[in-house]
Amino acid sequence: MNVKLYYNCILCNRRFERTPDCKIFPGFGVCGKCLASVKFSDYGGFEGISYVDYIISPLYYTPIIKSAMASFKFGRQRAFATFFADCIIQYLNKNGGIDDADAIVSVPLSKKRIASRGFNQSELVADIISKYYKLPYYKDCLVKVKDIPKQSKLNRLQRITNVYGAFKAVNPALLDGKTVVLIDDITTTGSTMNACAKELKACGVKKVIALSCSITDKHAD
Numbered sequence: 050m051n052v053k054l055y056y057n058c059i060l061c062n063r064r065f066e067r068t069p070d071c072k073i074f075p076g077f078g079v080c081g082k083c084l085a086s087v088k089f090s091d092y093g094g095f096e097g098i099s100y101v102d103y104i105i106s107p108l109y110y111t112p113i114i115k116s117a118m119a120s121f122k123f124g125r126q127r128a129f130a131t132f133f134a135d136c137i138i139q140y141l142n143k144n145g146g147i148d149d150a151d152a153i154v155s156v157p158l159s160k161k162r163i164a165s166r167g168f169n170q171s172e173l174v175a176d177i178i179s180k181y182y183k184l185p186y187y188k189d190c191l192v193k194v195k196d197i198p199k200q201s202k203l204n205r206l207q208r209i210t211n212v213y214g215a216f217k218a219v220n221p222a223l224l225d226g227k228t229v230v231l232i233d234d235i236t237t238t239g240s241t242m243n244a245c246a247k248e249l250k251a252c253g254v255k256k257v258i259a260l261s262c263s264i265t266d267k268h269a270d
């Protein structure tokens with residue numbers, strides 16, 4: 050007798066039967082239909098973001114990922130951390146990119162934002178990546194010292210000035226001479242990553258590999 054197994058798709062909320070093209074995680078799944086509309090990326094490169102040495106991302110920020118990210122951040126669906134971390138791990142296992150890394154850090158949120166959201170989405174992803182690759186996670190080495198307007202509401206120039214002085218790296222004794230993987234949720238202009246990387250380098254970090262869960266489509270070409 051064939052036992053049919055059903056799961057709830059985290060992306061479309063429909064129940065689906067397990068098929069070879071779907072993906073199953075503990076407690077949830079992603080149906081084959083949704084997975085087919087996810088635009089995976091093998092993006093890796095340097096774009097003249099001055100303090101970031103290299104930027105990599107496993108996913109393009111298409112509508113399905115935009116909606117997933119919104120459910121993760123504003124709908125407080127922590128299971129998405131597993132989904133995004135899995136996409137990152139698949140990317141890294143295929144393309145490499147963090148082989149020389151000493152530690153993981155993540156883009157911090159302000160205390161006010163954490164209080165309203167309950168968690169930092171990048172921290173949840175960073176935690177999984179750190180455990181999977183057995184790299185130490187320097188959770189408290191970067192802090193957000195200013196509560197600034199959301200980057201998503203601003204244009205390119207405003208984004209650069211908005212993040213100026215927003216972050217501070219601490220604990221130079223730990224960071225000095227290290228290659229770190231800096232994890233964020235979405236990269237648009239790279240100005241947030243750059244502002245964090247600048248502070249990390251001021252604390253002695255040798256190399257910053259920016260690892261973003263998703264990246265806007267303009268990076269596709």
Ligand SMILES: [Zn+2]
Pocket residue numbers: 058059060061062063079080081082083084
């Ligand atoms: Zn689905």
